[in-house]
Amino acid sequence: MSNTHIPKDVLHEIWWKAAGRCEFKGCNKPLYKHGVTLDKCKISEYAHIIADSENGPRGDKELSKALAKDPKNIMLMCPECHKYIDNEGKDKYTADVLFDMKKKHEDRIARLTSLCEDLQAHAVTYGAKIGNHQPDLSFHQIQDALLPNFYPVNDIPIDLGGNWPTAKEWDEYWKREVENLEYNCKDKILDKIDRWEYKRIALFSFAPMPLLVKLGTLLNNKHEVEVFQKQRSGGWRWLQEEIHTDYIINRPKYTQSVPVLVLSLSFPIAERIKKHNPNASIWEITIDTPNPDFLKSKQQLYDFGRQVERLLDEITKASNNHPLHLYLSVPVACAIEFGRVWMQKANCPLKIYDLDKQVDNIDRLAITIENKE
Template sequence: MSNTYIPKSVQHEVWWKAAGRCEFKGCNKPLYKHGVTLDECKISELAHIIGDSENGPRGDKKLSKVLAKDPKNIMLMCPECHKYIDNEGKEKYTAEMLFDMKKRHEDRIARLTALGEDLQAHAVTYGSKIGNHQPDFSFPQIQDALLPDFYPVNDMPIDLGGNWPTAKEWDEFWRREVENLEYNCKDKILDKIDRWEYKRIALFGFAPMPLLVKLGTMLNNKHEVVVYQKQRSGGWKWLQEKIHTDYIINRPENPRLKPVLVLSLSFPIAERIKKHNPNASIWEMTIDTPNPEFLKSKQQLYDFGRQIELLLDDITKASNDQPLDLYLSVPVACAIEFGRVWMQKANSPLRIYDLDKQVDNIDKLAVTIENKK
């Protein structure tokens, strides 16, 4: 440990550039409160990168005295990390590595604290366990997904609930879940949003497709909503900046029959749907190789929404406003976005089906959404 007196001005500079957190990579521990009791206290230490003595950790005959009081050579650390780099880890962590840690930490703090107030977003979660897959709506994952574009208003997301259906109560499940979703969305968001200073919503969904579409119709394009997609990597952060997908539209030969829309983006399901709807006009949106991991960028989701807007308009005109039967095999963000672009006054009513794998792999009617014509 150092015996050099470090001026208060240098201490203050090191502290505020580190935002009061340990600068050792992967630690980031807040150094202004006790880790167990959460009582306010100062547990920070000032760690020299190049030791203030040539005989100390990472010491240098020429530089040690010159840099002993230089804030660029001092890291803010918790006691554990400071002790580690000066003892057991002193051979593993070179001065170059520690300088890099300090720079990365302080650059990140500078970026985050530069975010304006108008970039706040209310994180909203809706979902349930699907099979063996449990969604992770933890605050660190949500915060990681938002940054650096936005940051959360609060450290507790608005939870809209959500459950998964069982074969014994199919119809009752959907009725109950739609009622709960409508109530929670109205009570927690729609009745309050006019009083929010910042009205942007960051939406994280992981639930049965019909309910995600329903949610999208409530948090529609009248509201500023940023929809996120769960990635295979485990997080919610978009993996690509701007990549495009060529969506393929297959139109029926006779568009005047009962309209059916099939979205085959995650898996090809059109043939199964055609077998159960032999006397219908089958419209399909698909991609070259349907797969559940194709959605990696906000641009792909935006393009999907624009294509759906045009397609719904074509179907509504061709079918003379008949109710539209909807079958989906899409990433969850696409299901939400479908609901958001569906226009309650302009488009056909929706009859949304879901595959009941618990009862002979049958697609059954799950949710009906009326329009206002």
């Protein structure tokens, strides 16, 4: 047992570098509680690698005195490991072996304790004025929605643009907006995200449904994306409660016709779609009482995504991978989540429709999304 008086600052340094655990390789025992009773107590011992006496374990005529108070020469150990290396194990565990143990333990502790909890997010906006409604995508609204779970990386969001169609440019509008969205996503996010220190995306969107699905396919589940939903209260903050929704799946009796998927979550639209597609195989996801304000919790959105994943797989198999005709009446976050879980190689190609109230109040093809070869 050492008779050297080791200064308190040296003892403190040894303790915190070892994180209060035995530094003998493979032990790692916490030295601040009893192993049986779990009572808080100090069971640590300070073991000299090169003994502070030349006659001690691994002692040296020149180094013992010089290193007697050097924290680099002292290991934090439990009594069992300390006794072992100074007695039965003194020949097996040389100074070089113990120096290596101490270094690797302290390097591991330093590495683990340097890990910061990643709570940063790049705010991304995609929005257009809908009628007289202009979405508030200001930094103040975004920051309020993110805190306290996440923190914005920058005070200027990444803006992906977004425009609303006019009555005279239906086909031209969708073509132009898809091209703009693809370009902006690639230029502002996809080509740069590998170089970002923080790769999480916080997505705030308010745009036509087909474009939101397209956006979801671009920012798919290969990326970490937190999707937010505009609430009736005016903000984008999710409610804290974990609300669950029982999604209802209505399947067609016959699955060999043209596959159609109707999402009736905001409003019940299945009857309208059936009227214009009398011979189609119509699948539907709905809820007991469709309404535009039902989506208030991230859990509801997560549950929706899992239902969509399973149903898309079922439709793809039943329809022999024929294009799926998609009609949506859903909250914006659900449209994005649909695109994020749709798999470009495994699922049916998509033909997405939108209701053109400015022309003749019918659903018209807006966007086609093909599979990847």
